[in-house]
Amino acid sequence: MNARFEKRLAAVWLGLSAITLVQLGVGSIDGRDGLAPNAAIAASAIAIALFKVRLIFREFMEVRHAPVLLGRLTDLWVVLTGAILLGGYLAGTTFAVD
Amino acid sequence: MTSTASPQPRFVPGQPDMWAFVLFEAFVFTAYFTVYVISRARDLEVFLASQAQLDLSVGALNTLMLLTSSWSVARCVQAAREGSFAAATTNACLTILFALGFLVSKVVEWATKIAQGFTFTTDEFFSYYFFLTGIHFLHVLIGLLVLAVAVRELRDPARRSQELVETCATYWHTVDFLWVMIFALLYVMR
Numbered sequence: 001m002n003a004r005f006e007k008r009l010a011a012v013w014l015g016l017s018a019i020t021l022v023q024l025g026v027g028s029i030d031g032r033d034g035l036a037p038n039a040a041i042a043a044s045a046i047a048i049a050l051f052k053v054r055l056i057f058r059e060f061m062e063v064r065h066a067p068v069l070l071g072r073l074t075d076l077w078v079v080l081t082g083a084i085l086l087g088g089y090l091a092g093t094t095f096a097v098d
Numbered sequence: 099m100t101s102t103a104s105p106q107p108r109f110v111p112g113q114p115d116m117w118a119f120v121l122f123e124a125f126v127f128t129a130y131f132t133v134y135v136i137s138r139a140r141d142l143e144v145f146l147a148s149q150a151q152l153d154l155s156v157g158a159l160n161t162l163m164l165l166t167s168s169w170s171v172a173r174c175v176q177a178a179r180e181g182s183f184a185a186a187t188t189n190a191c192l193t194i195l196f197a198l199g200f201l202v203s204k205v206v207e208w209a210t211k212i213a214q215g216f217t218f219t220t221d222e223f224f225s226y227y228f229f230l231t232g233i234h235f236l237h238v239l240i241g242l243l244v245l246a247v248a249v250r251e252l253r254d255p256a257r258r259s260q261e262l263v264e265t266c267a268t269y270w271h272t273v274d275f276l277w278v279m280i281f282a283l284l285y286v287m288r
Contacts, residue, residue: 005176013169017162020281024158027286035146038288049282053275060172061271062111070110073121081128081279088132092139 012059016052023048039093046085054078111175112265120272123237127276130233131283134226138287141222146288148223151216156207157285160200161278167196168274171245171267178252178263186263187252193270194245197238204235230280234273241273 026041057074058064064071110117138145174189208228211217218228248266251257 002176002180006173009169009172009176013165016165020158020161020165023282023286024154027154035150035288037142037146041286041288045282045286045288049279049286052278056168056271056275056278060168060274061268062172062175065106065108066110067108070117077121077124077128081124081131084128084132085135088135089139092136093142095140097141 009059012055016055019048019052039089042089043086046082046089050078050082112261112268116265116268120268123272123276127279130230131279134230134283137222137226144221145223148216148221148227149284149287151211151214152227152285153207154285156203157281160203161281163196163200163203164274164277167193167200168271170196171270174248174252175264175267178258178260183252183255183258187249190245190249190252190263194242194249197242197245197270201235201238201242204231204238227284230284234276234280237273237276241270244269 063074170189170192174186177186177189216224218225244266248263251259251262
């Protein structure tokens with residue numbers, strides 16, 4: 001197999017796995033018995049997940065070699081989903097159950 | 099001075115129809131995720147109390163399994179492109195093994211939660227948990243069939259089609275990236 005491509009795929013996998021382990025570490029900071037609301041962790045969880053998805057699109061799914069339109073469509077999904085989820089979180093907290 | 103090296107030609111990996119399906123599925127899941135995030139933010143205390151019943155390390159292990167399966171199916175595509183069909187078949191089979199590992203892990207997690215008394219009707223968080231992981235589980239099952247088709251193509255010289263192998267891989271990566279989102283929303287978010 002093309003050694004350069006092979007190394008690149010391995011580096012992407014390593015990066016994605018390392019981010020997952022960081023998420024595991026952050027999620028375990030205050031134990032699992034009493035999870036406290038934390039807007040920063042909520043927002044970063046969404047942002048980090050979308051960053052990982054974009055890496056999967058571009059590297060594993062080879063969007064970086066695809067026609068520009070496909071790259072734009074996948075980026076559009078990433079941006080729209082991020083905006084909608086963060087907006088949804090904000091809207092939900094604004095209209096929280098008493 | 100201009101470079102004489104021609105740029106790598108751009109191509110759509112697999113059938114364009116599969117990409118239309120991937121984008122459609124991605125937006126359908128965005129709708130599911132949005133409803134979940136709004137419901138969750140409206141009643142954070144209840145959702146967090148139930149979320150604490152999930153084992154974060156199981157979610158992370160599931161994520162690592164699917165990320166590794168995505169890596170192996172990407173290696174499968176590259177090997178097939180280079181004509182190394184034995185290596186491509188091995189990587190496709192590895193992907194199937196990781197997929198099976200994921201399915202077993204999910205069934206064990208569900209069984210554990212149900213035995214502890216947490217079911218679809220326990221509260222809103224567990225309704226979303228069983229719905230999102232259940233609908234994703236269905237996608238993994240379909241993915242197993244798709245991967246089996248890829249293995250059949252790769253093993254038979256008369257059937258081999260690079261486009262079909264790439265199409266199967268594109269579907270499998272979708273199963274992976276949808277889980278990456280589900281992991282963040284159900285297990286990590288606060």
